[in-house]
Amino acid sequence: MTPSSAVTAGDLPLVTPPAASARDPRPGLSGLSTGQLAAWLEDRGEAGYRARQIADALWRHGASDPAQMRTLPGSLRSQLSASFRINTLAETAVRPADAGLTEKALHRLDDGRLIESVLMRYPARRESRERATVCISSQAGCAVGCPFCATGELGFERDLDAAEIVDQVRFWSRRLADDGNRVTNVVFMGMGEPLLNLDAVVEAAQALSDPQRFGLGARHITISTSGVTPGIERLASMRPQWTMAVSLHSARPALRDVLVPLNRRYPLQGVVAAAAAYARATGRRITYEHIMIAGINDTPTDADELARLLRGHLAHVNLIPMNRVAHTPWQPSPVERLEIFAGRLRGAGISTTIRRNRGIEIGAACGQLAAERSESPPPATVARRREILETRSAEALQSARSPGSLVPSGPPAP
């Protein structure tokens, strides 16, 4: 499916990103598979062991410049530089938050597009080791247009290629190495809908989990989706060990149409059925993400509907307080509401956690930094958008109370 055929909210983009310039024709070196790199060297009459030297420089030492590939002769470095970009992130600005536990990067690509990635450090606890999770983008902008998301307001700009995706991880890996640390987890939850750029996302996840390249355990990589059913089915057929996260946000179809406009193309039941097939094919539990928006999708009825939908599934629910976004009328749910919601799910036998938001003071929610660099919408446009969202969500909540609107229950418990 092409990005332009995704369902959008109909009134996006709300903000206008800076204009893009021409792209550098050289591909990113980190986007090459081991076989492609070996073939490129062979075409130039280079010895096979050079591939290992280049891979070490790129993946183990995080080289971002040909000059850092010191084991290679100057002539080979020059050829590499003429054929490839060693680092596809032209410029990066970093903002720290949470006493250094969170850092957010705004990356400028070769054509001026802006994307974001986030590093979240989790100190060791009695029950878990120290972790460093990197959240990465798969597209510049996004066509899905979820109205609680700053990236959605930007609209779709373009897909990232595999090198642009993995270079975000290499960036943080270099930074962590300075302190003797390493990336332990990668989540595809930044800008964009990963399954609308599936080929590049699969290439990137393969590079990250390949022991000859980045070498991160496949189970430490999470691919999220707002519910691109064909993409979930395609991934299931590959039987990878990557974790799948589905952004559900509501078990009420009419309300989900508003919160995740892609629901009109790929309805809830088909999404959950495809995710269940992924769980069966891989043996991996599905994480269902549920943004908590005060008075919209955080009532006990919403929790009960969600429990009915997921009953009997290999599933875990992650509740996420909404980040405040400039142009929506909604607010995050209060903590007590999250606790009640989580309690009802757990009472129904659904494994549930509440995620603490990171980096609120630096706009760590996806798309917020890029949106800051964009042209602000006129106040009348913002007011109209707020009005539309209030009307649509009120209509959806009204229809959810009508008889026959409840979702069918999940399969019987095993």
Ligand code: SF4
């Ligand atoms: S939440 Fe994800 S899928 Fe929805 S608009 Fe934002 S980036 Fe796109």
